[in-house]
Amino acid sequence: MSLIPFTLFSQPIFALWGALYVFPWKKLTQLNKQFMILYTIMCAILIYFIHFSKIEKVCTTVTNMGHLDWGTSNYYHRVLHYIWAIVIILPLLIYWNKSYLLIIAICVLPLFGFFYGKLKTDSQGSIWCYYTSYSSVIAVIALFLYKNNIYNIL
Secondary structure, rough: OOOHHHHHHHHHHHHHHHHHHHHHHEEEHHHHHHHHHHHHHHHHHHHHHHHOOOOOOOEEEEOOOOOOOOOOOOOHHHHHHHHHHHHHHHHHHHOOOOOOOOHHHHHOOHHHHHHHHHHHOHHHHHHHHHHHHHHHHHHHHHHHHHHOOOOOOO
16 A cells, blocks of 8 residues: 555656656756746655545455456546546646657557546556556657667657
8 A cells, every 4th residue: 555655656756756757957948947847746645635635544445357446436436537637737738848749649549548448448547557557668769760860759
């Protein structure tokens, strides 16, 4: 149970602080630096209250189709998923001032896996792992192409 909050916290924060690889800290404006610090604190507080506010713990079970059921069947949890997706994508949209082709690829291409989960499986939450993994693979490929002067998608 202690790794789940860290994993959830790392989703938006690694994308945010990973931007320092492209935009070094010393080149950021004071406003951007403050945003990064406040956004990190906000995400930590959100994860803390969402994860530790419930006294009873919801166990993850395996569904009939072999996927993980994260206990997200009620409306409140589904709304939180969409809010959390916005929290994850927000730093990318704010700090990205280059071609939007990569952002579109990272956000749109993995949606096929997300919709597959919504339409074909009995647990939509478990397909989120596919979405984030494919997004990371697309980002790594784009960075490799850029660093080796093959294609400047950045």
